[in-house]
Amino acid sequence: MGAIFAPFLAPHDPFNPATLNLMNGFTGPMTPNQFTQDVFVLGTDDQGRDVLSTILFGMRISLFVGFSAVFLAMILGVILGLLAGYIGGWLDSVIMRVADVQLTFPSILVAMLIFGIAKGVTPAEFRDQVAIWVLILAIGLSDWVQFARVVRGATLVERQKEYVQAAQLIGRANIAVMLKHILPNVLNPVLVIATISLALAIIAEATLSFLGVGAPPTKPSLGTLIRIGQEYMFSGEWWILFFPAITLLALALSINLLGDWLRDALNPRLR
Amino acid sequence: MSAIVRAKALRRLFDVSKPWLNRVVEREPKAFLTAVADVDFEIEEGSVYALVGESGSGKSTIGKMVVGLTGPTDGTIEIDGIVITGNDQKAKIAEARTKLQMIFQDPYASLNPRWKVRDIIAEPAKLRGLEIKGLPERLLQKVGLSPEDADKYPHEFSGGQRQRICIARALSSEPKVIVCDEPTSALDVSVQSQVLNLMSDLQEQLGLTYLFISHDLTVVEHMADKIGVLYLGALVEEAPKETLFASPLHPYTRMLFDAAPKLDAFGREVDVPKGEIPDPINPPAGCSFHPRCPLATSKCKKTRPQMRLIGNTRVACHHV
Numbered sequence: 062m063g064a065i066f067a068p069f070l071a072p073h074d075p076f077n078p079a080t081l082n083l084m085n086g087f088t089g090p091m092t093p094n095q096f097t098q099d100v101f102v103l104g105t106d107d108q109g110r111d112v113l114s115t116i117l118f119g120m121r122i123s124l125f126v127g128f129s130a131v132f133l134a135m136i137l138g139v140i141l142g143l144l145a146g147y148i149g150g151w152l153d154s155v156i157m158r159v160a161d162v163q164l165t166f167p168s169i170l171v172a173m174l175i176f177g178i179a180k181g182v183t184p185a186e187f188r189d190q191v192a193i194w195v196l197i198l199a200i201g202l203s204d205w206v207q208f209a210r211v212v213r214g215a216t217l218v219e220r221q222k223e224y225v226q227a228a229q230l231i232g233r234a235n236i237a238v239m240l241k242h243i244l245p246n247v248l249n250p251v252l253v254i255a256t257i258s259l260a261l262a263i264i265a266e267a268t269l270s271f272l273g274v275g276a277p278p279t280k281p282s283l284g285t286l287i288r289i290g291q292e293y294m295f296s297g298e299w300w301i302l303f304f305p306a307i308t309l310l311a312l313a314l315s316i317n318l319l320g321d322w323l324r325d326a327l328n329p330r331l332r
Numbered sequence: 333m334s335a336i337v338r339a340k341a342l343r344r345l346f347d348v349s350k351p352w353l354n355r356v357v358e359r360e361p362k363a364f365l366t367a368v369a370d371v372d373f374e375i376e377e378g379s380v381y382a383l384v385g386e387s388g389s390g391k392s393t394i395g396k397m398v399v400g401l402t403g404p405t406d407g408t409i410e411i412d413g414i415v416i417t418g419n420d421q422k423a424k425i426a427e428a429r430t431k432l433q434m435i436f437q438d439p440y441a442s443l444n445p446r447w448k449v450r451d452i453i454a455e456p457a458k459l460r461g462l463e464i465k466g467l468p469e470r471l472l473q474k475v476g477l478s479p480e481d482a483d484k485y486p487h488e489f490s491g492g493q494r495q496r497i498c499i500a501r502a503l504s505s506e507p508k509v510i511v512c513d514e515p516t517s518a519l520d521v522s523v524q525s526q527v528l529n530l531m532s533d534l535q536e537q538l539g540l541t542y543l544f545i546s547h548d549l550t551v552v553e554h555m556a557d558k559i560g561v562l563y564l565g566a567l568v569e570e571a572p573k574e575t576l577f578a579s580p581l582h583p584y585t586r587m588l589f590d591a592a593p594k595l596d597a598f599g600r601e602v603d604v605p606k607g608e609i610p611d612p613i614n615p616p617a618g619c620s621f622h623p624r625c626p627l628a629t630s631k632c633k634k635t636r637p638q639m640r641l642i643g644n645t646r647v648a649c650h651h652v
Contacts, residue, residue: 077381184383222441222442223437223438223442224441224442224443224444226396226401226434226442226501227434227435227436227442227498227501228430228434228444228455229401230399230400230401230425230432230503231430231433231455231456231459232429232430232432232459233455234457242444245444245446245447246444246445246446
């Protein structure tokens, strides 16, 4: 919620250089600045940006990347999983072997690979603009495997059921059987995985940004903020690292709890 | 009357071989399971033809081939004079297939749990381009449910009610032939007879033809006009109901009748059928029933009996 309404909630605009005062740099939380006497709830960073505001805006970017990446992975995984499970045969083998190969690499590695390629092919002046989209693509492409597997498994079960045969025998086209009959019945586990992947995608995004290959410092996400913060960890300015990290933790935790709740709510046997 | 369904030399094999690599390493040939072996039958328009047999005798496979869910390995099926197996004249085949519908065994798996009853019933009609306004309600009334049920989901109904919905769905595309694959075997006994009565009422009203697949002789006696007895994928005896129940000729048919529980035999010793249905991957040579047959002779072990016409009955046995 805070992330969505960030522009209204945040006490300062962290990305408008005109409102920044370098003199406000390194102000501790809840203490007046020694030069300007301004007070910042969570302190400021090296450039005098209000940490609370950067967190709120950073969360927006993190959540946007997370949602978009999971959405991409979900679309890709559901389509490939449905095809693999319903058509079967060699198509199934090809899709699932590709998935297996991809599973042998840590997904963060795959994401970094895609990010690296994208960085190589985009001209330098666009890099900051496309960085977010490349990030989404990278995380999305590294995450589709589990969707595909779950959907394939569920499709194999549903395909055997007689309502599918009933649709086939009246001459329904394969694509219609897949989308209208099977898809609604395999969607429950997909939604549960999507919430869990959302937390993972946000963490992956933070990791990539922390490693310096993610969101650019001009549009910092939580990961970027943590990376900036860790430079000051041992020099006394702990708040620059601490608050973004806590926020990331809380965000991932709450999304996981949401996923648990969703799983229980969607499972008729536990109701 | 003319035959609306005609199956000729119908044969269906299933490939049960091990994966290619295992076959190469273990030097095994491909293995095939013969589910249906050279079955011929004709169904008169407006009649009920029942296929009976033990599990694994190929009843359901025949039903699926008739509606086109699987193709036969060999042989042909004609619906209303049009061969629906094979690849020529696709438009004609599609047209002929609209005359077919099926009612399935498990009413819990045969309705899409995410669809409203209205949409489930309307789907076949919609696909044929028929008028669907008010159709689900009319059909629901016809099968003894209330028109308000159209807006409910399948999980709100009991097994018998679900099977009624299945019947309504089967009727919606105005078929001529309905294949009923053990439509009552998943239902409570008390509900079975209601559903069966509904089905025979509809058959009379609408002039439908049923291919009725069952293992339950009492159900078959109630429904069928003509009965075909299957053993290991082959038709061993076929006769009108009265003839078959009065004088079963094939030893397997007799064994089936003897095995059926009878009320007047309650508490008495019954001869239970001997043995199991043989392995369809390696069927016995000659008559496939000879390992269990009380009349078996050396001839039965060597030559496969052909169908012969005796009175009203077609039977495949050397000894009748």
